[in-house]
Amino acid sequence: MAGKILLEVVTPERQLLSQQVDEVIAPGSEGEFGVLPGHCHFLSTLRIGELRYRIDGQTHSMAVLWGFAEVTPTKVTVMAEIAEKAEDIDVERATVKVAEAERRLQAGGLPSEVKEAQISLEKARLRKKIAERTRKTGHA
Amino acid sequence: MYVRRKEEGDWEQSRGPFSSERMPSLQSLRRKIAAFKNTQKITKAMKMVAAAKLKRSQDRILSARPYAHKMRGVLSNLSRRVNRSSHPLLQKREGKRIEVLVVTSDRGLCGGFNGNIVRKSSEFVRQCESRGLQVNLSIIGRKGRDYFRRRSWPIRQEWTGIFDKLSFEHAIDIGGDLTDNFVKGTFDELYVVYNEFKSAIQQRVIVEKLFPVDAQVEFGAAQMEGTTSGSYLYEPDEAELLNALVPKHFQVQAYRILLESAAAEHGARMAAMDGATRNAGQLIKKVTLYYNKTRQAAITKELMDIVGGAEALK
Numbered sequence: 001m002a003g004k005i006l007l008e009v010v011t012p013e014r015q016l017l018s019q020q021v022d023e024v025i026a027p028g029s030e031g032e033f034g035v036l037p038g039h040c041h042f043l044s045t046l047r048i049g050e051l052r053y054r055i056d057g058q059t060h061s062m063a064v065l066w067g068f069a070e071v072t073p074t075k076v077t078v079m080a081e082i083a084e085k086a087e088d089i090d091v092e093r094a095t096v097k098v099a100e101a102e103r104r105l106q107a108g109g110l111p112s113e114v115k116e117a118q119i120s121l122e123k124a125r126l127r128k129k130i131a132e133r134t135r136k137t138g139h140a
Numbered sequence: 141m142y143v144r145r146k147e148e149g150d151w152e153q154s155r156g157p158f159s160s161e162r163m164p165s166l167q168s169l170r171r172k173i174a175a176f177k178n179t180q181k182i183t184k185a186m187k188m189v190a191a192a193k194l195k196r197s198q199d200r201i202l203s204a205r206p207y208a209h210k211m212r213g214v215l216s217n218l219s220r221r222v223n224r225s226s227h228p229l230l231q232k233r234e235g236k237r238i239e240v241l242v243v244t245s246d247r248g249l250c251g252g253f254n255g256n257i258v259r260k261s262s263e264f265v266r267q268c269e270s271r272g273l274q275v276n277l278s279i280i281g282r283k284g285r286d287y288f289r290r291r292s293w294p295i296r297q298e299w300t301g302i303f304d305k306l307s308f309e310h311a312i313d314i315g316g317d318l319t320d321n322f323v324k325g326t327f328d329e330l331y332v333v334y335n336e337f338k339s340a341i342q343q344r345v346i347v348e349k350l351f352p353v354d355a356q357v358e359f360g361a362a363q364m365e366g367t368t369s370g371s372y373l374y375e376p377d378e379a380e381l382l383n384a385l386v387p388k389h390f391q392v393q394a395y396r397i398l399l400e401s402a403a404a405e406h407g408a409r410m411a412a413m414d415g416a417t418r419n420a421g422q423l424i425k426k427v428t429l430y431y432n433k434t435r436q437a438a439i440t441k442e443l444m445d446i447v448g449g450a451e452a453l454k
Contacts (some may be wrong), residue, residue, distance in 0.1 A: 012395070029375065033375075043214070043373070043374050044251065068385060070217070077210055078208055
């Protein structure tokens with residue numbers, strides 16, 4: 001193992017994480033990408049998705065909603081609009097949100113409304129998925 | 141602590157707070173004391189309010205800073221790698237038109253907060269003008285606007301009354317205006333003058349260059365390494381990425397600057413009101429002492445009159 005790589009996750013609200021990790025898997029807008037220490041320089045936009053990182057064989061995960069990731073050989077900087085660690089997500093609330101978004105999607109309406117509903121459904125599903133998995137296994 | 145030395149000296153020499161009058165009436169002294177007490181109550185209340193607001197705005201700026209700084213890091217990194225002409229907002233123009241964004245507060249009674257900003261900005265503008273540059277101002281905050289308008293400086297744009305309910309929307313608005321005008325060519329360089337929040341009792345006036353984006357060197361080792369190791373991968377392609385990233389950067393920086401200024405303002409106001417409360421306390425003490433002395437003197441005089449009168453009757 002060529003050592004570790006520093007993962008930093010920041011949102012406009014706060015710095016969520018700054019930690020040495022073994023591996024990062026991030027939801028790039030063109031598909032997921034994995035980063036190991038010594039990765040080449042890379043800059044990507046992110047979509048709504050799950051960010052996973054491994055520390056000493058333990059995988060952790062968090063939900064990231066849009067943003068950017070800058071990768072250098074020693075550091076991954078994730079700047080997300082919203083980011084939540086799996087253990088911080090409220091499953092009940094996520095479940096409610098999923099139902100709500102589905103209902104809104106069913107109701108239809110203006111194209112912009114439908115789009116919005118789709119996005120919020122996607123967000124809510126992601127949250128729910130991550131949170132439930134974390135619940136079950138104790139860790140992600 | 142803030143003490144007005146000169147006044148205090150005058151105080152001691154003269155017979156009291158009303159040196160113009162020979163002997164102030166007891167009633168006028170009582171009124172004076174009551175007035176000072178009222179003032180003190182107000183300043184105390186303002187201090188409390190400022191302290192509460194400071195706490196909130198302090199939390200906001202401290203948590204927003206890492207994001208803004210990372211963003212700046214990424215962008216300055218990027219600006220060194222990509223072709224500057226590939227995005228209108230990254231262009232570097234040899235230009236003579238400068239804009240200075242002055243960030244002041246909407247309200248006064250916050251010590252040197254606005255004064256420092258205004259002084260620094262004027263100084264900066266004069267400096268630029270002496271180099272033959274053409275300077276325009278845009279202003280955030282009522283205080284700065286009033287000041288510069290009274291002196292009829294050229295103000296291009298102003299935003300007032302935003303600090304009561306500061307949100308990211310304001311930053312989008314301001315950032316949008318600035319980026320539009322940069323692209324249009326209204327100005328070639330933009331500097332921001334604002335108060336940085338250092339601690340609850342300390343602010344620092346900062347002059348920061350926002351346009352065009354400069355490649356910074358301050359990020360040290362990781363970046364030096366970056367410059368040597370050649371190419372950069374972009375996903376999606378470079379143009380699209382820049383389109384998403386660059387306007388965002390200016391909004392985030394505008395937001396950070398607004399938050400810095402808001403937190404600094406509350407800090408400054410709290411310190412100023414703390415000083416004012418203490419000064420009022422001192423004044424009250426002095427006038428009360430003088431009041432008591434005067435009262436004693438009057439009583440003694442009256443007694444002497446009575447005794448004297450009684451003596452005379454004997």
